[in-house]
Structure formats: C-alpha cells, structure tokens
Amino acid sequence: MEHYDWNDGWLFAPVFTPALVQPDRAEELTPVRVPHTVKPLPYNYCNENDYQRLSGYRKEFFAPKEWEGRTVLLTFGAVAHDATVFCNGRRMFHHGCGYTAFTVDLTAALRLGQKNVVAVRCDSREDLNIPPFGGQLDGLTYGGIYRAVSLDIKEPAYLRDIFIEAKAEGDFRIYSSTVGETVGCTLQAEIRSPSGSRALYQGELSLPIVGTLNGVHPWSLEHPSLYTLTVRLIRPGTNGLPDRVLDERSTRFGFRTLQFVAGGLYLNGQRVELRGLNRHQSYAYQGYAMPDSIQRLDAQLLKKELGCNAVRTSHCPPSPAFLDACDELGILVFTEMPGWQHLGDDTWKAQALQNCREMVCQYRNHPSIFLWGVRVSGSADDEAFYKRTNETVRRLDPTRPTAGARSSRKSQLLEDVYAYNDYSYRGRGPGCEARGNVTPDTRKGYLISEFGGQQFPAKAFDDEPHRLAQALRYAAVLNDSIAQQGVAGSFGWCMTDYNTHREFGSGDRVSYHGVMDLFRNPKLSAAVYASQKTPRAPSDIVLEVSSGMALGDLPGGIPVACWVFTNAESVRLYRDNDFVAEFAPDRRGRFAALPHPPIEIQDFVGSLLEKYEGLDRAAAPQVAAILNEMRRDAMELSPLSRARMLSLRLSAQELLRMYYKYIGVLGSPTSVYRFEAVWHGRAVKTVIREPVQSVRLECTVHNPILTDGPTWDCAAVSLRAIDQNGNLLPYCSEAVQLSVEGPVEILGPSVVPLRGGMAGTYLATTGEAGRAVLHCKMEGALDTEAVLTIRCREESRA
CATH class of the missing domain: 2.60.40.10 (Immunoglobulins)
Known part of the structure; x- marks a missing residue:
C-alpha cells in the first residue's frame, strides 16, 4: 500500500484539444498546482462567462515495474464540473458532478517502466445537463481541479469503503465493501480512543462487525470527542506463513445519537437549539480553489468568532477539510445535494441521484453531519424523484434524518424534517411564520433553513442606520425562531458575501447578503451572532456598538437608535468621563428569547443633570426622560412631556439649551463616549467613540x-x-x-x-x-x- 499526493506537476491548457491527452504531446502549457481555478476573477464586476470553458489538465509520471500485479487508483477530490480522465490517450472515466470525489482505476492503461500521461478534460460550462445547471443560479460555479488529487497503489483486492454506526452508549456496527478476489479473507477493526487506547474486533466480509465499546466519550458540541476506526483486509497465511494485510482504511468518527422530532433536535438526549448560517464555499478571486487551511478557517470563524453551533453547506457537499474542522470544533452540519431550484430531465435526475449516493458514502462517517439534504434547494415537489432520493439516502445511512430546503408552504413532505426558507420578516411583526401554517405534518421536525439575505442586504460601506437595520432583523428572526415551540433553529442567509450572476446581487456581481464580506471581515450583523456565545473568560466578551456617535452620519443630524450587541452582564456608559447610566439586557422585551439580547442605549443623560444643573433627585430623572425622548423622536415632544415641562416650570428655551448640551445637534461640541462591558462585576472590555484623530x-x-x-x-x-x-x-x-x-x-x-x-x-x-x-x-x-x-x-x- 503506497499513497502519493498528486497536487504538483500539473500542466494547464485554457482550451482543451484532443491532442492534450496523447502521450507524446509537446506543447507550451502552463504549470499549475492543485487546487486550481480555470480563471481567477476580479472582486466585483466579474464576468461569469470567463470561467465557462472546456479546458484541460495534463500530468506526466513514471510508473515503476514494481507496480506489476497491483492496482493503481487515482482520486480527484472534486473537478468542476464535468470531468473525463484519460491515461496514455485512453479514455478511462467520466464523472458528472463538480462537488464529490471520484476514483479512476488506471491499472489497465499503464506502461510500466515508462513515462505515462494522465489528462483531464474539464468542462465548466453552465449549459451542462447536470446539477446544479439548467436554470438561473444565484452564485457562481467556477471551474477546475479545485480539491486535492492523490494516487494509491494497492493489491488487486482492497477495501473500497468503510462505514461505522456508533451510538452515544458505545454500541457500534461496522460495514465494509471490497473490490477484487477476497475469498478466504477476514476483517480486523481497530478503534482508537482520543487517549490512545485501542480495541480490536474480528469480522467476516459478508457481515457487519458489531460490538460495544465501554466508557466512551460521546461526541457533542461542547466536547467533540473523536475516535479513529481502522479496518484491515487480511488474507490468512498458509503453510506456516503469517497473515498478510492486503489493505487498510482509516476514518475518524464520533459516538453520538441523533433524534429529530416535532420538539426539535436532540443530540445524545439533550435538545440543541440550532443557531447557524449558510455557507458558500467560494472566495474572492479564487472561486472554489482554496487549500484545506482556508476551508478549515471558515469553520473556526463560524464557531469561535460568530458563535454558531451549526452550518448549512449551500448548496452542495463541502470540502472534506471543512467537515474535518467541524468534527473537531463541534459544529453541526446540514449538507445537501447539489442544485438550486431547477429540476431537469431524466438524465439530469439520474445524475442527481448519483450525486446523493456519492455525498452520503463519502461523508457519512463525519459526526458533525446531522442532516442530509435530499431535495434540490427551493425546487418544486416531484414525488417520484424525491421518493428515490430519500430511499437511497436512508438505505446508505439509516442513522441520520433527511430534509430538503423549500420555499413554499405545505409542500409535500417525504423527508423527516421540513426545512423552510422563511423570508417573511419585513422589519416588523413576527420574525418568522408560524410552524403550523407552513409544514403539512407537525409531528415531524421543522427548522428554518434560510432567512434574511435578499430581504435586506447590507454592504459594509452602507450608512449607519442601514447597517443597524440589518443587524436588528437578524436578531428578530433568531429570537422568534427560538421563542416558537417546535422550531429546531434557524440558518441565516448567509455567512459571507459572494460573487453571483448578473440576474442577482447588486449589479456588480456581488450578493451582499452576508454577515461578513468576501474576505470574511465582519459586518455589524456578525455581532448579533457573536454576542450569543456563552463567555467563559474575559476574552470571550463581545462589545459592538452600532453607532459611531457622529451626528452628521444620521438623517437630519438627529441622533437616533444606539444598540450594543454584547454577551456581557451589563454595559456602562460614560460621557466625557462622567458616568451616565448602566444598562442590562431587557429580559421581557423584543429580544427576550435570545441568550444575550442586544441592549438599546436609551438614556444619554443619566445623573448628569444633578451634577451639572443642580436639579434635585425628583426633577432630574423627569427632565432626563424628556431629553431622551426628544433624542429618540427627532426633538418632538409628547403630550406627557409637555405636561411634565409645565409641572417642572421648565421653559422651552431652557429645555433646548440642555438638549444642545447633553444630547447635541450638528455644530455642537463633540463629546467622548465610553462604553464598558461588565462581566462578573468588573469592566472587561471598552469601546470609545470620539472624533477621529489618527488613522x-x-x-x-x-x-x-x-x-x-x-x-x-x-x-x-x-x-x-x-x-x-x-x-x-x-x-x-x-x-x-x-x-x-x-x-x-x-x-x-x-x-x-x-x-x-x-x-x-x-x-x-x-x-x-x-x-x-x-x-x-x-x-x-x-x-x-x-x-x-x-x-x-x-x-x-x-
């Protein structure tokens, strides 16, 4: 058994010609390293036609004579989107999915002891009759060999696949499939714990290996314990010769139990409130073609920076490296078959069904995956087709529920979970629709698979009120999805901005739907998610103030809403080093269902009137209330405030003077505002707003x-x-x-x-x-x- 990484030494041709596959081809080609994109694109105003092309890759290698009698397997992590592989001019394999891995057996075409050539015909045109193509796409699809490539040298008999079902109590079943002549062979399974202890189990090829491992540590969001399974294919020795290991495969997994019922998702018997985002696997300039470290970084941002416990991989299976990181960090993953809204003909559907098979078989050992998406996102009902996708996935993996994101109410529910793209919120009223008005079967699970996004996109350079409005919309839907019984949680649309087609986005080929920009820089709405983290140390405290406290940035120069997104216990406000007031989350207000509701700063006067105006303790709060009301309502006075002015014998001129002094208008002297996050009784984080003095x-x-x-x-x-x-x-x-x-x-x-x-x-x-x-x-x-x-x-x- 030999393994080679095959990511270097490739040559790229931007236009494919048949001569590219021939062994003696001699032409000036561009050396590239995998992962590779067929065409880097500008940040915005890109042209999606640039990457839609028929291109080619070529790699020369020497096949030693020692490979005689062995099997040579070449595996591509992903090629976008239609790949035909040749070896020494001979067509070896065709793969019609840009999001799953495939393996090519090169054995029959090799020339041992000589130079060999592998070539790939890569078709990234969007008129292909395969998912996700056929309709309009919100999101670019790029092209190229964009995931890793490897070469394995094996015996004629080898393990094709292994799969383990592992319950939280330690019960497990191990399945395997083989290729080649395996008569008389046996299996050995080894389970290694996180601490390094090992347990061995023997089995027969035709049967699953069944057992119980005592004292297991279940995989959970807080403690994502990972075990390693190694399965060996063994040929017993004869005539006194020792047993021979023909092949072995290893995979990481977790012991955990999933239940998705009407009341929500239960992991190891504990209900989990899903708080997640949708993630596109694309990046500025490179599209899909980024190495593992960048894929893993997205998972770290989701968990550690944004405080998410779940992610939906829209709308395709993601990089294995991303899933590995989710396994390690404790993030639940809802992954789905490739596609968006469109259903094609019978040929298209046959490929879609094959995509489902490949998705499940390649990813089912990842404990982070809790839900298989077996409907094309947002597509119409198709009973015959979706019966087949559900049956196929349940047969390949009976341990996980199925779902499918849809945009319509009372859609046919063949899956275990009704996943609904809820774009009903318009900035007022309920943040999400009533579950009973959407799902046709309230006995099954329910979640919100998308919200936000197109309803209120926000650019990082939008004005302050716009950025705040987007953040509060996210907070409203998050809150109401938690508050509504039977909603397992929600996935906001989406994690990052992304390049898109001319029919979508803001006209510059960018959809500004993300809580982060294309480079993963956070917008204000990212703080809505980040502030829901449970702090365990001062460094975990989030303190994000919505306002820059610059009157000229606001319509009419009128100071309006100021919100603080924080997971602190309270926030203290100081004005020019004078303490104004301390604010705690409103546990009965609009966002009361959130673990950490955002705090609206409504008092900018506090006790300053006692200190500087000589007002007594009875009058000062009343005058402060009038001034804060004027700030909130663009200097308008309510009848109650006018009555208070009369009772306090406060003239309009005097009130206006104090407003100018303590609230301010355009042209007033600027103040320094200090916000302090209080945790365990002390200030642990500070934000200071004052005029910019240096950049x-x-x-x-x-x-x-x-x-x-x-x-x-x-x-x-x-x-x-x-x-x-x-x-x-x-x-x-x-x-x-x-x-x-x-x-x-x-x-x-x-x-x-x-x-x-x-x-x-x-x-x-x-x-x-x-x-x-x-x-x-x-x-x-x-x-x-x-x-x-x-x-x-x-x-x-x-």
Missing part, C-alpha cells in the same frame, strides 16, 4: 504559519482602517498597496481598495520554506507589515 492600517494574518505540502498553502489576511481607539472607519476607501518578500505570492491584485473600511488578500506558498513578510502601504497611515512562517512537508511522489 491606522491594521493587518491581521489569520493563519501566519503555513505548510507547503501536500499542496500549496494559503494565508488569509484582513485589512482594516481604524482610529486611535481601534474603531473601524467604515467610510475609509483608500487603496492599500501590497508587496511581499519571501516564498509567498499575492493572489489577486497588489493594490486593493478598502470597502467599508475593510479589505483583504490571500498569500499562497510557492513550494519553498522560509520567512515571508507582507508590506502594506496606505495614504494617511503609517506603513504596516505582517510576518509569516512557511514550512515544507516532505512528501512522497510518483
């Missing part, structure tokens, strides 16, 4: 230690313009000049504009180890730089 460029490398091998690695870089207090400057749009020294290269342009005060870039390794430095220059700010370390992993090559 700094902040450069953050999210993964500064890179490993080149088994393919190229990549660093994700965030750029932000901030003031002297670390506040984002949302209207800074200066250009940042980027340059590097050392063994990395910039993906995308070397000059990037700030959008909403934020930007980003990606740095790819070049195959060498060493120290790299990213230099960043911006007009009006000091230069900044970031240091990266690149290591090279030695790998075997064929």
Whole structure:
C-alpha cells in the first residue's frame, strides 16, 4: 500500500484539444498546482462567462515495474464540473458532478517502466445537463481541479469503503465493501480512543462487525470527542506463513445519537437549539480553489468568532477539510445535494441521484453531519424523484434524518424534517411564520433553513442606520425562531458575501447578503451572532456598538437608535468621563428569547443633570426622560412631556439649551463616549467613540504559519482602517498597496481598495520554506507589515 499526493506537476491548457491527452504531446502549457481555478476573477464586476470553458489538465509520471500485479487508483477530490480522465490517450472515466470525489482505476492503461500521461478534460460550462445547471443560479460555479488529487497503489483486492454506526452508549456496527478476489479473507477493526487506547474486533466480509465499546466519550458540541476506526483486509497465511494485510482504511468518527422530532433536535438526549448560517464555499478571486487551511478557517470563524453551533453547506457537499474542522470544533452540519431550484430531465435526475449516493458514502462517517439534504434547494415537489432520493439516502445511512430546503408552504413532505426558507420578516411583526401554517405534518421536525439575505442586504460601506437595520432583523428572526415551540433553529442567509450572476446581487456581481464580506471581515450583523456565545473568560466578551456617535452620519443630524450587541452582564456608559447610566439586557422585551439580547442605549443623560444643573433627585430623572425622548423622536415632544415641562416650570428655551448640551445637534461640541462591558462585576472590555484623530492600517494574518505540502498553502489576511481607539472607519476607501518578500505570492491584485473600511488578500506558498513578510502601504497611515512562517512537508511522489 503506497499513497502519493498528486497536487504538483500539473500542466494547464485554457482550451482543451484532443491532442492534450496523447502521450507524446509537446506543447507550451502552463504549470499549475492543485487546487486550481480555470480563471481567477476580479472582486466585483466579474464576468461569469470567463470561467465557462472546456479546458484541460495534463500530468506526466513514471510508473515503476514494481507496480506489476497491483492496482493503481487515482482520486480527484472534486473537478468542476464535468470531468473525463484519460491515461496514455485512453479514455478511462467520466464523472458528472463538480462537488464529490471520484476514483479512476488506471491499472489497465499503464506502461510500466515508462513515462505515462494522465489528462483531464474539464468542462465548466453552465449549459451542462447536470446539477446544479439548467436554470438561473444565484452564485457562481467556477471551474477546475479545485480539491486535492492523490494516487494509491494497492493489491488487486482492497477495501473500497468503510462505514461505522456508533451510538452515544458505545454500541457500534461496522460495514465494509471490497473490490477484487477476497475469498478466504477476514476483517480486523481497530478503534482508537482520543487517549490512545485501542480495541480490536474480528469480522467476516459478508457481515457487519458489531460490538460495544465501554466508557466512551460521546461526541457533542461542547466536547467533540473523536475516535479513529481502522479496518484491515487480511488474507490468512498458509503453510506456516503469517497473515498478510492486503489493505487498510482509516476514518475518524464520533459516538453520538441523533433524534429529530416535532420538539426539535436532540443530540445524545439533550435538545440543541440550532443557531447557524449558510455557507458558500467560494472566495474572492479564487472561486472554489482554496487549500484545506482556508476551508478549515471558515469553520473556526463560524464557531469561535460568530458563535454558531451549526452550518448549512449551500448548496452542495463541502470540502472534506471543512467537515474535518467541524468534527473537531463541534459544529453541526446540514449538507445537501447539489442544485438550486431547477429540476431537469431524466438524465439530469439520474445524475442527481448519483450525486446523493456519492455525498452520503463519502461523508457519512463525519459526526458533525446531522442532516442530509435530499431535495434540490427551493425546487418544486416531484414525488417520484424525491421518493428515490430519500430511499437511497436512508438505505446508505439509516442513522441520520433527511430534509430538503423549500420555499413554499405545505409542500409535500417525504423527508423527516421540513426545512423552510422563511423570508417573511419585513422589519416588523413576527420574525418568522408560524410552524403550523407552513409544514403539512407537525409531528415531524421543522427548522428554518434560510432567512434574511435578499430581504435586506447590507454592504459594509452602507450608512449607519442601514447597517443597524440589518443587524436588528437578524436578531428578530433568531429570537422568534427560538421563542416558537417546535422550531429546531434557524440558518441565516448567509455567512459571507459572494460573487453571483448578473440576474442577482447588486449589479456588480456581488450578493451582499452576508454577515461578513468576501474576505470574511465582519459586518455589524456578525455581532448579533457573536454576542450569543456563552463567555467563559474575559476574552470571550463581545462589545459592538452600532453607532459611531457622529451626528452628521444620521438623517437630519438627529441622533437616533444606539444598540450594543454584547454577551456581557451589563454595559456602562460614560460621557466625557462622567458616568451616565448602566444598562442590562431587557429580559421581557423584543429580544427576550435570545441568550444575550442586544441592549438599546436609551438614556444619554443619566445623573448628569444633578451634577451639572443642580436639579434635585425628583426633577432630574423627569427632565432626563424628556431629553431622551426628544433624542429618540427627532426633538418632538409628547403630550406627557409637555405636561411634565409645565409641572417642572421648565421653559422651552431652557429645555433646548440642555438638549444642545447633553444630547447635541450638528455644530455642537463633540463629546467622548465610553462604553464598558461588565462581566462578573468588573469592566472587561471598552469601546470609545470620539472624533477621529489618527488613522491606522491594521493587518491581521489569520493563519501566519503555513505548510507547503501536500499542496500549496494559503494565508488569509484582513485589512482594516481604524482610529486611535481601534474603531473601524467604515467610510475609509483608500487603496492599500501590497508587496511581499519571501516564498509567498499575492493572489489577486497588489493594490486593493478598502470597502467599508475593510479589505483583504490571500498569500499562497510557492513550494519553498522560509520567512515571508507582507508590506502594506496606505495614504494617511503609517506603513504596516505582517510576518509569516512557511514550512515544507516532505512528501512522497510518483
């Protein structure tokens, strides 16, 4: 058994010609490393026709004579979207799905002891008769060999697949399938615990291996314990010879029990309130073609930065590396078959059914996956077709429920869970529809698979009221999905902005539906999710203030709403170092169902009137209430406030003077506002709002230690313009000049504009180890730089 990473040494032809597959082909081609995209695109105003092409890949390799009598298997993690593989000019395999892996047996076409050529005909045109194509698509689909490639040398008999069903109590069943002549062979299964202890079990090829492992640690969101299963195919020795291991396969898994019922999702007997986002697997410039470290980073952002416990992979199976990270971090995954709204002809449906098979067989050992999406997202009912997808998936994996996101009420429910795209919220009223008005069967599970997004997109550079409105909409739907009995949870649309077709988005080929931008920089709405995390240390406290406290940013210069998104116990407000008031979450208000409701700052006067105006303790709160009402209602006075003015003998002129002094209007002297997050009785985080005195460029490398091998690695870089207090400057749009020294290269342009005060870039390794430095220059700010370390992993090559 030999394994080779096959991500280097490829040649790329942007236009495929039949001669590309021939062994003696000699033409000037472009050397590339996998993952690869057929055409990098600009950040916005891209052209989706650029990546729709018939292109080709080619790789030469030497096949040693020692491979005689063995099986040579070439596996592609994903090729977008229709791939035909050739070996030495011979057509070997065709695969019609851009989102699942496939394996090609090269054995029959190899020339042992000689140079060989593998070529791939890659069709990324969107008129293919395969999912997700056939209708209009919200989201680009890109092209290329965009996941890793590997070569395995095996015996003629080998293990094709292994699958383990493992319950939280320790009961398990191990299934396996083989290829080749296996008469007389046996199986050995080894389970290794997180602590390293091992247990061995013997079995027969035709039967599952059944057993119970005592003292297991179940996989959960808080403690995602992972075990390793290794299955060996053994041929017993004869004539005194020892047994021989023909093949072995390993996979990680978790002991856990899932139940999805009318009351919600239960993991190991405990109800889980799903709080998640939808995730596209695309990135600026590169589309789908990013290495494992970047895929894993998205999972880390979801869990650690955004506080999500679940994700829906829209609308396709994701990278295995992303799922590995979800397994490790404790994130529940709702993954689904490729497609969006459109159902095609019988040929199309046959491929869709095959996509379901591949999705389940390749991903069913991941404990993070809790739900299979067996309907094309948003598609119409099709009883015959969806009966087949449900039956197929349940046969391949009886341990998980099925679902399918739909956009209509009372749709035919063949699945175990009614997943509904609920875009009903318009900024007032209930945040989501009543479950009983949507699902045709309230005895089954129910969740909200999408909300937000298109109803109220927000750019990072939109004005303050718009950004706040989007955040409060997310909070409303999150709150009401929790408050409504029988709703298992919700998935907001969506995690990040994404490139899209001309029919969607904002006209610049970007859908600004995300709580983060394309570079994974957070918008204000990201704080809605982040603030729902349960803090365990001061570093876990979130404190995000919606207002920049700049009157000129608001319509008419009238200060309006100010909200704080936080998971602290309370927030203290200071004005020019004077304590104003302390605010706690309203546990009876609009957002009372949230673990940590956002806090509206409604009092900007507090006890200042006693201190500076000499008002007594009875009058001061009444006058403060009038001033805060005027702030809230654009200086309008209610009848109650007018009556209070009379009783207090307060003239309109005097009231206006105090309003100018303590609330302010355009042209008034600016104040310094300090917000403090209080946790366990002390201030642990501070936000200061005051006029900008200096501008700094902040450069953050999210993964500064890179490993080149088994393919190229990549660093994700965030750029932000901030003031002297670390506040984002949302209207800074200066250009940042980027340059590097050392063994990395910039993906995308070397000059990037700030959008909403934020930007980003990606740095790819070049195959060498060493120290790299990213230099960043911006007009009006000091230069900044970031240091990266690149290591090279030695790998075997064929």
